[in-house]
Structure formats: C-alpha cells, structure tokens
C-alpha cells in the first residue's frame with residue numbers, strides 16, 4: 354500500500370508527467386462533453402431507422418396493376434367457367450382478337466374441363482381462383498394448401514400445365530399466406546385496379562362505363578364470366594377500349610412487360626419537362642386492397 358502512494362506522488366511530482374496528466378484529463382473531459390452532446394442525435398437516428406420500413410429488397414409477388422410503357426391492359430374474368438356464358442365470351446374474344454385471363458374455380462374446371470381447354474387453346478391464360486371460393490385469410494394453412502393443390506391438379510388435367518397466377522377469392526389473403534404460397538406453388542398473387550362491381554349486376558351499361566372510366570395503361574380489369582350482364586357489356590366495352598387505343602394481353606404477358614416505376618433520371622425529374630413526360634397515373638396504387 355505504501356508503495357502505491359509513493360508511486361502516485363512521484364507521478365504528480367514529476368513536472369512532465371503532471372503536464373501529461375493534465376492533457377489526458379482535458380481530453381477525457383472533452384470527449385465526455387462531446388459524447389453527451391452527440392448522444393441525443395444518435396438515439397434519434399436509431400429511432401427513425403426503426404420506424405422506416407425495410408427497403409423492398411424482396412421480389413414483388415402481388416400485383417394490382419403493372420407499370421408498362423405502352424397502352425397494354427389485361428382483362429380478367431373470375432369464377433368460371435360457366436357452361437353457357439364462358440363459351441359465349443370466348444366467341445366474343447375471338448371476334449375481337451383479344452387475349453384474356455380466366456381465374457377459374459377448381460370445382461367448375463372439374464365440371465367443364467373442355468371449356469377451359471378451349472380457352473387455353475385459343476390463347477387465353479388460365480389461372481387459379483381456388484377450388485370453391487372460400488376466404489383464405491380466415492383459413493388454416495392446410496385448408497388453403499388443399500384448395501390450391503386440387504385446383505392446380507384440375508387445371509393441369511384440363512390444359513396440360515399448371516397455372517402460375519393466383520387470385521385469392523375476394524382478394525382476401527394474408528401477407529404470410531402470400532409468401533408461403535409463392536414459395537410452395539410459385540404463384541404470383543394477382544389482384545386488380547379496375548373493379549366495375551359487376552357481381553352486383555348493375556346492368557351492362559354501368560359495367561362498361563365503369564371499366565372505361567377507370568382503365569389506364571397497365572390496368573388489370575376485374576369482372577366475372579358468370580353474370581349475363583357482364584358478358585353482355587363486353588362487345589361495347591371492347592369496342593370502346595380499342596377505340597381509346599388499348600391493347601389486350603394476358604396477365605402474364607403484362608407482368609413480363611413491367612418497366613421500372615421511375616424510369617427518368619433524377620436530374621430530369623426535377624425539371625418541368627420531366628414532370629410533363631411522367632405518366633399521369635401512379636402504377637400499383639389502387640383504392641382497393
């Protein structure tokens with residue numbers, strides 16, 4: 354103990370060592386003050402980081418619409434095939450040289466595989482809309498899996514290949530379901546950005562007018578080939594969409610055309626010209642879902 358006291362004293366008594374200690378003390382005091390000052394902003398930054406959602410590094414698997422560089426749209430028809438209405442619609446589509454996408458119900462595919470086969474043969478896309486139209490968000494993983502597998506099997510048996518797209522009934526699906534369904538079945542989840550609410554049977558004119566009003570390049574138009582009024586609305590709907598310059602592709606074709614949402618260089622985007630050139634609609638944004 355006596356030794357350490359001597360040591361302390363000897364440090365402070367040496368003039369050089371005393372100077373050195375003073376410097377050290379100053380440095381310590383300075384860094385302490387700096388640390389105190391720096392602490393609040395650091396905490397702030399961390400809090401802000403936690404609030405910011407993770408960057409979308411994962412590939413997109415859900416689509417309401419697609420950002421495309423041309424007047425392309427996808428007409429989609431759900432809940433069929435219907436024994437009477439779907440063949441009628443297929444005739445219309447053939448006359449207009451329009452390719453559409455059918456989100457079929459597995460039960461109906463099993464009942465009318467020949468209609469589904471004809472649709473596929475004529476260039477339309479066949480996609481899954483579940484086996485019996487239940488609400489996926491309220492179901493067990495096992496029940497959803499069974500709905501999907503049975504439908505996939507029925508479609509494969511009708512057209513010789515599995516679908517690659519799924520539209521969950523009512524557009525109802527959890528984020529977790531989207532992920533495991535995509536991982537297990539490889540499906541992209543396809544919703545819509547144009548909904549004429551044709552299932553409420555508002556009459557062909559209303560169905561047509563709603564579609565014409567809402568459709569823009571990259572739109573995915575929802576309707577149902579199980580309602581007579583919807584099929585009745587299609588000839589004039591197709592005519593008028595064509596007159597507006599729209600071109601019809603299947604959903605998979607539309608997805609393959611996807612272009613970056615911000616294709617304009619940053620420097621240009623600030624300018625007036627770029628603002629003018631930018632597409633008027635914000636793709637991917639839709640009121641529903």
Ligand code: NI
Pocket residue numbers: 431432482486522523
């Ligand atoms: Ni449906």
